[in-house]
Amino acid sequence: MPHPRISVVTRELPKAWIPADRENEIYQRWVNAGYFTADVTSDKPPFSIVLPPPNVTGSLHMGHALEHAVMDALVRRKRMQGFETLWLPGTDHAGIATQTLVEKQIAIDGKSKEDFGRELFIDKVWDFKRESEGSIKGQMARLGDSVDWTRDRFTMDEGLSQAVQTIFKRLYDAGLIYRAERLVNWSPVLQTAISDIEVKYADVDGELVSLRYGSLNDNEPHVIVATTRVETMLGDTAVAVHPDDARYAALIGTTLEHPITGRQIPIVADDYVDPKFGTGAVKITPAHDPNDFELGLRHNLPMPNIMDTKGRIVDTGTEFDGMDRFEARVKVRERLAAEGRVVAEKRPYQHSVGHSERTGEPIEPRLSLQWWVKVEQLSKAAGDAVRNGDTVIHPASLEPRWFGWVDNMHDWCISRQLWWGHRIPVWYGPNGEVECFGPGETAPAGWTQDTDVLDTWFSSGLWPFSTMGWPDKTPELEKFYPTSVLVTGYDILFFWVARMMMFGTFVASSEADSPGAVPFKDVFLHGLLRDEHGKKMSKSRGNGIDPLDWVDEYGADATRFTLARGANPGADLSVGTPHITASRSFVTKVFNASKFAMMNGARVGELPAELTDADKWILGRLEETIAEVDEAFESYNLSKACEALYHFTWDEVCDWYLELAKVQFGAPGAEPAERPDDAVADNTRVVLGNVLDKLLRLLHPFLPFVTEDLWTALTGGDTLVTSEWPTTTGFDAGAATQNIENFQKLITELRRFRSDQGLKDSQKVAARITGLGTEQLPPPIAALARLTDATDTFAATASLEIRLSFGTVTAEIDTSGTVDLVAERKRLEKDLAVAEKDLAQTTAKLGNPEFLSKAPDAVIEKIKARKQVAEEEVVRINERLNGLK
Structure with a gap:
């Protein structure tokens, strides 16, 4: 008899993982506990990311969700590794987009901005901003973003406005900002x-x-x-x-x-x-x-x-x-x-x-009188920062594109004929005087300020340091600047990244006590999102996906994992229904497997001295997975990290070790031939608990919600957010790895053998296996291959030879009485007819000179592959039919 269920789960888990029931509660607990709030007084090493600020006008699209999934994974891992992390959120005032939306709103009442005047119209835009930005913050919470909400910023906050005025005056005084008639992209509608x-x-x-x-x-x-x-x-x-x-x-x-x-x-x-x-x-x-x-x-x-x-x-x-x-x-x-x-x-x-x-x-x-930034000096510094290695671009293959832009940059038009935005801090006197005034400076009476505002990219170009209090010397700048990494799309490498680099290097060169030479040490450039057919997602194509629709239907964890799983540096990624459903299945697998393990006594503790080969093997594979995930994170190849975790979780922990563990601790369903030794059973529970503990930690950056519930249930800890990131211990599985690989091959071949004999998965059959050094079937083989020991009356109906590392193993089985021979023969004959027909068709095509002369190579290769498959099927089915005799 198997052992009764043993449960050491520290708190009750739900029957199934339903994201909508848990995600909001978990997120609010994290925020209320202050887990995401950065401590500038901490002596921990810093790790910082500034969020590329989404436009305050709208909502997060799937491209934003991709960036957020990547950034949150990076931040959560560093937080677990003992870094003092700052992920600083905020929004962009988006001059043209926001003003246009508000103008459309007032146009419904037959009004224009001129009807209100500049000040009253700007007040209306501020009202719109306050209403709009709340939806973006709500979406970020739904995704699970571990941002420091206490440091939320907006590009037109008072402090950021001071930064804009400061940098403008410094550039103006240095002769790097000028006014001139030049050709611009002109919008007659927006004017x-x-x-x-x-x-x-x-x-x-x-x-x-x-x-x-x-x-x-x-x-x-x-x-x-x-x-x-x-x-x-x-x-x-x-x-x-x-x-x-x-x-x-x-x-x-x-x-x-x-x-x-x-x-x-x-x-x-x-x-x-x-x-x-x-x-x-x-x-x-x-x-x-x-x-x-x-x-x-x-x-x-x-x-x-x-x-x-x-x-x-x-x-x-x-x-x-x-x-x-x-x-x-x-x-x-x-x-x-x-x-x-x-x-x-x-x-x-x-x-x-x-x-x-x-x-x-x-x-x-159109030729127009505008304000310009002279970029030659600034762009050279931005290029040199990458050449010198002060900032590293990932992937390196995009460096030529970077140099191609910054080395050939034209002067930048920074003025816009709008009312909403940072107004250009230049005043004109009654006698033709022109002067720039910085923060705290006041123009003389009778002077008028320039009516234009600055390009939105001007203020967002200051984002990495203006958000931390520059031009003041703040603890945030001292602790967290330069930022550790910028995560953004390669499509705005020039428009935004270049401007931040230009301003960051300029500030560094103009301040003796500058907090950093560059605004960020690494730049991780992700690709563009495409639908499941490889087409770029866009509103005009109608193939865009609202990430919150996915969160509602599949959960935040599945949404994040889908996006992170495709996040290769510089590479575009395709996502669609097949991808998100696969991720949801993975989340469900993690939950069900973890819950099963805990309900059968899995617990965290000191590893026992006595370990089975299965125990050693899974601990060795865990070591390798930790190293693989760490290497992937360090190179910003989150896709590789996700793949490693997916296959370790599903293919090795769930498909193999958990099944072997059932045998070792006698869980229901395994029905081992012999009751396992109590010490083996208890040791297995500890090994399984330790593997699960580290696996949930490794998965947490990608699946923060489900892992939080599972890990706290397993360990009794307060939160995974601040738990320690797994590290390798040098554990050596030794010969156990080869032994388990032999076992896996043996079980895989036996299962294929059973299938070829027409046996259902649930059917048990008598078997004799020779070459293992024992007459009786080992319990793991009996359990996983659904076999029973041969009796004195055993008569084999089929046999199979399996080559393993130590020699050849022969398996014999008796299927008499377990297979409906008449029905099985009819099924096989039907399959044989299909295979023979396909073989005849492909043979005829490949024997037709006219077809071979006209068909593309790819089509011919496809026909050859079909023929090979058909030939193999004909041989396999005939062997099976002969076996039924």
Whole structure:
């Protein structure tokens, strides 16, 4: 008889793990206990991460959830390793996005921001902010983020505003901030400059129109140029050709009359022009095209701005003034066509056009008076920090992309024509004076402040140190800066990471007692999220997934594990229903296996001196798993850590050791041939308890909720959050590893043998195994292979030879009376017919020369593989049918 159930569970566990019943309660207990609050007075080594601040306007999407799962795993492990951890949360004011949303809200009542005025409108935005940010914090709690809520920050907090003003003045005084007319991405709908990251390019069907400049007489000077934006020709100030193009050599340096304005425009020579593209001549509109602008600077060309802030044609002195740019595109083309100057039209003509991410409109390259950061010095320092190893990028394969950006960076437009944001701290005096005032400084009476605000990336570029109190010298800066690692997507490596590096290195160079040379020591760049079919997730595709939907249905642990399991540095990851359901099954497996172990007496204690091979093997594999997980964490390869834990938990602890443990401590269901020795049973419970203790600790960074309930039940401890991270002990399993590998192979082959003989999993059959050095079946083999000892009347109906490390083992079984031979023969004959049909079809295809000459290699290889499988099936089934005789 097996032992009765023994339970030493310190508190009762539920029958099943239902995340919704436990997660909120567990999280609130963690927060209330202060487990996530960093202690600046601690003498523990620091580990710090600042949360990439999500926009206050919305909610967390699956990309955020990925980052949070990765960051929380890193933080939880370091906390368990004895580090004083700070994971600092916060949100970004998101200038354009937030102002646009509030403007839409007031537009419902027929109001505009001008109806309220700047101050009252900003008050409304603050009200919106206070309502919106609460949902983000709630989502972070649902995910289990172990952030320090006492240090929650917002990019327009008073302290962060002081940091913005301080860095602006330092850069301004150093000559690194200036005001100038340059070309920007302009949104006529938002009526502001926008950053490159807010411009999304898409192929559209437009038109390509070829225009004739100069004389309509073929014998007189003329050139033909092509454009997709006919309306911009109203701002043309030159036509450019390549200096070595013999076709236009005589025209270089001369002028042609503009077809509409009547201005004389020069023919200039420039290497920018590709003589092999089109006619080899291009129209130059410096105020409305980035390449034309650069060429205009080189040739000192006039740069008339022919559009106002709303995208309407202005100041051309033509009948097109006042027209919208798209209306003017049609009307200008019609006039030129009527005059015989349109020599060719191609429509539709597909080409790439930049669109505003916020409004969906085509952006307009436009010459505009803006504030700029001179980046040459700053970007060099940011590049050198990586070259010198002060900051390490993971994966290293993305370093060339980093250098490609920072080494070729253009000056940064930092002004936005908005009301919501950090207002530029520059004032203008009544007599044309211009002066920048820092924190605590006041402009003289009668002076007016610049109306523009700063680009959102300007304030978020200060995030690693402004959130810790800079420019003041704070305990947080002294303890936790530079931060340990930045976790973000490779898609914003340039837009955000580069700006933080530029500002961080600038502060370090400008302060004698700077807290750090760089803002972070490591940069872990994760990839983009894709759906289960490999397509990038996006709102426009409709394939995005709300992470809270997954949390509601599958639980936070399963959601986190799904995301972390795909988190390879720099690699995109696909997630979908198959992935999350697999993770939920894993969480369920962890819970059920742990609960079963505890209900059968598993407990934590000093390891006994007497251990079975199974005990030694699992302890050895635990050692190897700890080392593998640690190595993966240190290289930020969380996917590898998850895989190691998944397979150790499921394949080794659950599928093998737990089954062997049932035999060793006589749990119900194992039914060993002999009752195990009491000492063996008790030792097994201790080994199983110790393995479970360390396994739950290893899993905690990824599955914080279920492991918390299980571990506290197993150990009686207060929390896993502050428990010790497992370390290797040098345990050597010795020969036990080979012995268990032999055992696993033997059981696997016996189970396959049983299946081939048509036996159900629950059926027990008599067997004789020779070559093990004992006549009786060892209890583990009998239990796991569902075998009974052979009697005096035993007559084998089938046999199998299994090659193990020490020799060959022969297994014989008697299936008489256990298999319905007639039914089994019918089943096998049906399977044989299917296999023979597939074999005939694949053989015919591979013997057809016409098929082989036309089919792709991949298809042919697939057919060959099918044929091989069919051949093997025919042999296997025939052997089985012969065995039934």
